[in-house]
Amino acid sequence: MKDNFENSAPFQRLGRRAFFRQGTLLLTASASATLEPSSLFANAAVKGVSVGLITDLHHADKPAASNRYYRETLDKLSEAAVRFEKEKIDFVVELGDLIDAADTVDTEQRYLKEINREFSKIAKDRHYVLGNHCVDTLTKAEFLGGVEQKKSYYSFDRGEFHFVVLDACFRSDGEPYGRKNSKWTDSNIPPAELEWLRADLKSTSKKTVVFAHQRLDVTTNFGVKNGAEVRKILEKSGKVLVVLQGHSHQNELNDIGNIHYCTLRAMVEGSGAENNGYSVLEMVSASTILLTGFRGQKEYDLS
Numbered sequence: 001m002k003d004n005f006e007n008s009a010p011f012q013r014l015g016r017r018a019f020f021r022q023g024t025l026l027l028t029a030s031a032s033a034t035l036e037p038s039s040l041f042a043n044a045a046v047k048g049v050s051v052g053l054i055t056d057l058h059h060a061d062k063p064a065a066s067n068r069y070y071r072e073t074l075d076k077l078s079e080a081a082v083r084f085e086k087e088k089i090d091f092v093v094e095l096g097d098l099i100d101a102a103d104t105v106d107t108e109q110r111y112l113k114e115i116n117r118e119f120s121k122i123a124k125d126r127h128y129v130l131g132n133h134c135v136d137t138l139t140k141a142e143f144l145g146g147v148e149q150k151k152s153y154y155s156f157d158r159g160e161f162h163f164v165v166l167d168a169c170f171r172s173d174g175e176p177y178g179r180k181n182s183k184w185t186d187s188n189i190p191p192a193e194l195e196w197l198r199a200d201l202k203s204t205s206k207k208t209v210v211f212a213h214q215r216l217d218v219t220t221n222f223g224v225k226n227g228a229e230v231r232k233i234l235e236k237s238g239k240v241l242v243v244l245q246g247h248s249h250q251n252e253l254n255d256i257g258n259i260h261y262c263t264l265r266a267m268v269e270g271s272g273a274e275n276n277g278y279s280v281l282e283m284v285s286a287s288t289i290l291l292t293g294f295r296g297q298k299e300y301d302l303s
Contacts, residue, residue, distance in 0.1 A: 048284035049159045052084040052122065053291075055095035055213075055246030056266030058133060059115035060102065069271045070100055074118060076267050080278040081122045083294060087280050090158055092123045093165075095246040095264060096131025096213025098147075108137045112146045120147075130169045131213040131247065132177060132184045139178035140169070153193055155200050161283055162206035162239070167193065168214040168224045185221040187214040189230055197230070201237035207286045210234065210243040217261035222248040234259055241286060242302050251298040265297045 057077065060070040084092060098115055102108035112134075120126065128134075130152050134143050140152055152167035168187045169177040189197075201208065210216075216227045216234075224230060234240040235257035242260045249266035265277035276295040281302075283289050289302040 048282060048288075049161055050087060050089045051209075051281040051283070052080070052087070052089040052092035053095065053244060053264060053279045053281055054080055054092070054267055055264045056097045056131070056249055056268055057094070057115060058097050058100040058266070058268040060100035060111050061114075062100070064271070067270060068100075068268045069275075070268060072271060073268055074115065076273070076276040076278075077115070077118055079273060079276055080267075080294070081118070083278070084122055084280070089123065089280060091125035091127065092119075093127045093211050093244075094119060094129065095211060095244060096129045097133040097246065097266075097268075098128065098131065099134060100268075101133050101136035103137070105137055105142070109142070109146060112138070112143065116147050127163075127165055127211065129165055129211050129213045129246075130167050130177075132169055132182070132187065135169055135177040136180060137178075140167075140176055142178075153196070155204075157204070157206060159283075160206060160285070162204040162208040164197070164200065164208060164210045166197070166210060166212045166230075168212060172225060186225065187223075188225050194226075194229065194233065198233055201233065201239055204239065206239070207241050208237070208239045209281075209283070210240055212243060212245045214247050215245050215261070215263060216243055217245075217254045217256055217263075218248075220248075231257060231259070241289065242281075244281070251293075251296075253298075253300050260300075260302045262291060262300055262302065265293075270296070 057073040058068055058070055059073045062070050099111040102111060128147050128149050153165055155164045168189050170188045170190045171182050171186050172188055174190045214224045215222050216224055216230050240259050242262060245263050248263055249269050251265050252263040254261045264279060267277055277297040279291050279293045279297045281291050287303055291300040291302055293299045
């Protein structure tokens with residue numbers, strides 16, 4: 001019997017890892033029928049990378065408002081943690097707005113401590129993207145210190161892939177968000193970070209996935225104001241496959257310049273387990289990538 005929170009996509013009955021192993025073997029066999037069996041087995045056994053993804057938890061101890069059920073995110077996160085353990089993810093990424101805004105520094109730090117205590121149990125290898133609510137009252141240094149992460153933007157390699165974490169929590173004048181000094185509609189990636197991004201992408205030979213909070217694919221209030229400039233850098237590199245983002249709380253997929261821009265559903269939206277949303281990104285190769293969604297999160301073939 002399936003878990004009561006597993007959706008009904010056919011491949012999940014096999015398990016995603018089995019699905020990808022079989023898919024890789026079949027693709028290899030059909031493309032190269034002259035390969036020896038040992039070669040087929042070696043290709044099928046290539047280890048990919050599995051990533052647990054959540055976004056927009058907005059954890060806070062306050063009544064629900066505008067369909068955001070702040071006090072339910074701890075339970076929703078617990079369900080996601082069970083799934084991530086079952087799927088044996090390699091690392092987990094939180095795409096921003098881990099906490100909601102608070103009136104005082106002490107209150108917001110309490111929210112952060114509560115939710116991070118549970119989030120940190122999921123995996124030792126975990127990554128936090130800064131969201132606008134994360135640094136509404138807190139400074140970036142305070143938030144990063146609370147989650148024991150050194151930088152707000154950086155990159156790392158896992159397996160055959162390169163991963164980039166971006167920070168768009170800067171005002172148009174370059175000032176970083178913090179202490180209620182900003183508007184959520186004014187998000188930007190400043191020149192220094194753009195230069196770092198160019199250099200970082202130039203320095204890697206690996207295919208790349210980018211994590212962001214504010215969206216890079218739209219010109220609405222949810223978008224990074226200089227998103228077009230960022231996209232140009234990503235496209236010019238020829239290495240970026242997928243951008244994963246949150247912020248607008250909705251499922252959406254756009255393809256721009258041969259890059260998938262995948263917006264994930266907010267965990268805070270809606271009451272009850274049926275309104276949860278989280279996902280697992282399975283990367284076997286540049287041509288075999290699948291985002292499997294649970295509850296309200298849609299599934300996308302990003303191959």
